[in-house]
Every structure is written in C-alpha cells, then in structure tokens.
Amino acid sequence: MHRPTMEDVAARAGVSRALVSLVMRDSPKVSPGRRAAVLAAATELGYQPHAIARQLASRSSTVLAVLVSDLLNPFFAEIAEQLETLALPEGLQTILGSGGRRPAGERRSVQTLLSFRPAGLVLLGPGVPASVLERASLVTPVVLVARATRLARVDTVNEDERAGSALAVEHLVGLGHRRIVHLEGGDGSQAALRRKGFADAVQRHGLRAWVEASEYTEDAGEASARRVLAGGRPFTAVVAANDVNAIGAISALEGAGLRVPQDVSVVGYDNTSLAALRHVGLTTVDQPSAELARLALESLLQRLRDGRTEPVRHLLHPRLVVRTTTAQSPP
C-alpha cells in the first residue's frame, strides 16, 4: 500500500517538488506547459495529496470538526447534515465525532477531533464540563449549539428554551389543563432551563411545578412516564424533555390504556422529523435546525476570517407547533 509522493510526481514530470506543490494548489504562477506535464504525471502515477503532511507543513486546516452528542437523536443529525452542506462552499470539509450520549464518550470524541487540529469545532448539545470546552477554545474556535456557557472565548447558538417550555405550558393551560407533569432531561444545563421555564410558567398560573426525572431518550421517556403512572397522582398533560422522550412517554401511556390526546396531552421539544411523522403528529416546540446550523457556521467564520474575538451569543425565539397529541383537558 505504498502511495506515490510529490517527489515521484516531480521526478516523472522532470520538475522540482516545489513546482508540483504549486500546481497542486493551483497557483497562478505556473506556466501552462509545466502545469499540464505535472498534472499528467500525477494522474499516471495515481498521486493523491497527503492532507496530513499538508496540514503539518502549512500549519493551517480546512477541516470543520463537529461533535454530535447523540447521533440517534434526529435533531442533532439534522444540524450536522446542515453544517456539512453549508461548510463545503466555504472550503471547509466536515468530520464528525459521536459522543454516544455519555459525557465520557463526548470527551474522548472531542479529544480525537481536536487531535486533527481542525479549523474550528462545533459541539451539538454537549454534556462535557466547561473545562473541556475551555481547553478546546484555546486551540481552535469553538461554537456551542443547544448549550449555553459563560466562557469568554466560546460562541453559543441557542433557542430560548425557558421561553420554549413556557410556550408549551401556556398552550396546555389554554386547553384547560391543570395537572401537568414535566419529564426532565437529566442534569445538563439545557435541561435545567427547560425545567425552569416549565416551573415558572405553571406557577404563574397558580399550579404546582411537578417534575419527574428523565433523560433525552425514548427509553427514559417510557420509564419515567410509567413511574408517574405508578405514583397514582392524577395528571392530564405531559411536557416531555424532548421529542424522543415524548414518544417514549406516549408508548407508556398507551400501554397503560390511556389515549393521547383524549385522556392525556403530550408536548415534545425540538420538532424533529420524528414529531412531524403523520403517525406521530407530536405537538412540540420548534428548534429550527437549519437556522441554528447557519448561525453556528457564521460565528465560526467570523472568528476565522474576520478575526473576531468577542464571544457571540445567539438566542432564538421559540415557536410552538401544534399537532395532534394535545387537546382539551378531560373534565
């Protein structure tokens, strides 16, 4: 598996290695004749540039690294795809790392991605401690999506998730619901925001802030809904941690013989493709993945090209998408 190098191409074309390098990066200062000769030699030999060596020598990278905390959550997968699409015309190639839903996994993944010295790093919903983010921000521009921070060198692109949770509550209260339970998405900072938005909103209406521990997965949604049912305390509505969590919760409810939305209303969060399935028709708070991706890349490019050093904090307004899992509260 030995690959030809620039040296081989140069020898074959009868020129110096430096000239081959110029041709490869199509520099304007190469005579057409030589260029053609070099290109011919390159294809004959099946030469492929060695990005690793290039990067080491040029001390610069054209790689955009993206960490996806959970590949199985369509919300993150969608943003990742968007990012890749947008980055390409900017001359950035994307590589992905998966966190596998565990902070330890994310940390390793960040380490791996960083070891390639990418031009920038975008993290989608990461759960890693701030110290990891800070260290990363010393090496390359870092943008956080769906995660807040106070770190001075890190940009963030978020939706106002407190307001988003409140939207869900307002919707349910408007439908007459008074006993609403929130399934909380673990102990991350975003989950805390959603809980706070929920708690504030229900309390504004004189209702009790009923929160049940859960996670951002379908299994957790099912398990925690089951726990709520087992508790025996009556409820008519669920504000789930996110869409997949909501789907798990719906499974548990239906498994217990309850109908959604006639007996219990359920609201998700993220407005993933899952929620949009006609079969599911989940009422949910929209997070505009395309817009989040666009802003993330824009922030990165500003640091990269315009030399911005002040952090940027994007906070998008949430929007509720009403589908078929919410209805008037039963009497």
Add this chain to the structure above:
Amino acid sequence: MHRPTMEDVAARAGVSRALVSLVMRDSPKVSPGRRAAVLAAATELGYQPHAIARQLASRSSTVLAVLVSDLLNPFFAEIAEQLETLALPEGLQTILGSGGRRPAGERRSVQTLLSFRPAGLVLLGPGVPASVLERASLVTPVVLVARATRLARVDTVNEDERAGSALAVEHLVGLGHRRIVHLEGGDGSQAALRRKGFADAVQRHGLRAWVEASEYTEDAGEASARRVLAGGRPFTAVVAANDVNAIGAISALEGAGLRVPQDVSVVGYDNTSLAALRHVGLTTVDQPSAELARLALESLLQRLRDGRTEPVRHLLHPRLVVRTTTAQSPP
C-alpha cells in the same frame, strides 16, 4: 493560539525530545524518575500531543474512518455508534463522514476521510461507484456494510436481502394478500437485490411483480404511495424500500383515508428504532446492526493485524419481525 511542542516539554524537563516521545507513548524503557519529570513538565505546560505530526512520522494511524451514507436513517446511525463503541477498546478512534444521501456527497466525504490516512475505512450503505471503492482499497483496508461488491480487496458484511424481501412476501401471502406492491429503493445494487427477492417470491406464488420507483426516504415513500393510489389499481399490501420509506407510505395511505393494517398491510426493512416505536409498530425485516458492526470491525482487524488479504464476504440470514402494520388481507 500557540501550543507547546515536545521540544518545549523536553526543555522544561531537562531531557531530550526523544525521551518525551517515549514517555508519551508510555514505553516501558523509561526510568520512573524521568517519566515523572516529563509528565510534570507536560501538564505544567498544558502539552497536548499533535496527532497529525505523530501520524506523519510513524506512518501509521489509529483512526477508524466511517462513512455514513445517510445520517438521518437510524439504521446507519445505530451501526456507526456500535462501531465507535467496539473500535475504542481496540485502540481505534472513530471519525465519521456523512454522505448526505447523495453519491457526490459520499464521494467527497470519502475523499476527506481518506485524506487523514485512516487505519481503515468502513462504508455504511454507500452509493459511490466501485471505482471509488477500489481506489480507497489501495490506500487502506475497506469494509462495506449493506452493500455488495466483487472487488478483490474489499470485505463485505451484508444481510441476504433477497431472502429478506422474500420473507416479507411470504408473510403477506400467508395472510392472504394477492396484490402486493413493492416500493423500490432507487437504483443502487442493494435496492436491486430487494426488488429481485420480491419479484422472485411473488412469482413463485403466481402473482404479478408490481414495483413502483421510490427512494430510501420518508418523503419518497409518501410520494410513491400516493402515485400508486392515484394509479387506481387495487392493492392490499406494500413491501416498502425500508423503514423510513414505509413510514412515509403509511402517511400517504392514512392521508387517503385507508387504515393500516385493516385495509392495507405494510412491511418495512431494517428494523430500526423507528419501526419499534409502539406508536408505529412496523412489521419489518430485521437487520442486526450490532452484529453487522461487529463483523465489519472484525474483518478490518483481521486485515490490519493478521495480514489477511483474501476478501471476506459475510452474508447474514434475515429475520422477519411481525408487529402491527400487517394483518389478514381484506376480502
């Protein structure tokens, strides 16, 4: 953003750069005293090894590259996560590339991944031409999952998809269905196998091989089901291209006022988490993602460590998972 190098660490610890290198790869032939000194210097300086440089110098890689043809298809996302989990204990760090469902995108992604000169490349359901795969196989061991090939240097891990499609047909015929339409997953080689399995099976039962063009996406499933409905020819069962395609088809059917499975039965393919949602309950042909991932990595390691050069072709037996989208044919 200047990072300390081995040179800096060596200077600080009062040793040579080579010794630092040994410590970093924790070689046994370093005295405990020196090792401690080097490690101390490294942490004081915040030294982080430069994987790029290491790879260039050692002409070897610990990176496993994985190309995912479609991140939004949970089937591939699941395999990717599995691969990452399995590769880590083997000392391989995983990076992902996304093909974005387009061969052009895949090709670019393969290029990017290959430019890092990974220890191996696993492609999940790729649609790139064989020439791309062959070129890749000259640089690094290549394993194909959910895609067949005759290339001599490329391993494959597949399910017997002809048999899988046949299973779906047998199931439907057993339920009394006689007018079955297959939504075809595009013009890839795997889609052809599924179609062939379908056609052979229905013809064995003296039925007409009715195939409608589609794609491996939800939108395509919805669109093609709609076309079938518009065609006016009666049918009682659908063998969809895959799970997401099936879900799109179900949307179209329900949108037209048909009930699944009372009026029309639907079978998917892949047995993704989507199909398992209680809300969806899709009857589908299982593809064991964990097993596929395991075999893919095993094949790679055999080439890497044991020096195997003969290609390996894994062909798993399919299994039908019956859920709630299939029922007795209406009279």
Add this chain to the structure above:
DNA sequence: TTGTAAGCGTTATCAC
C-alpha cells in the same frame, strides 16, 4: 536507559 540524527510528505522562503 537516554540522546543523536535522519526522516515522514508537505508548504514557505528565498534566491535565481
């Protein structure tokens, strides 16, 4: 056990 020195495949800086 530790140090020296020669690469790895590029790019970048000069002269020519």
Add this chain to the structure above:
DNA sequence: GTGATAACGCTTACAA
C-alpha cells in the same frame, strides 16, 4: 516562473 532548502512536530533506528 522555477528550484533549493528550511521548517512543521513527531517517531525511530542507532549510538552512547
């Protein structure tokens, strides 16, 4: 325009 030559940060014989 073109070609030497020195980096880039690390690994790896080979010496000591």
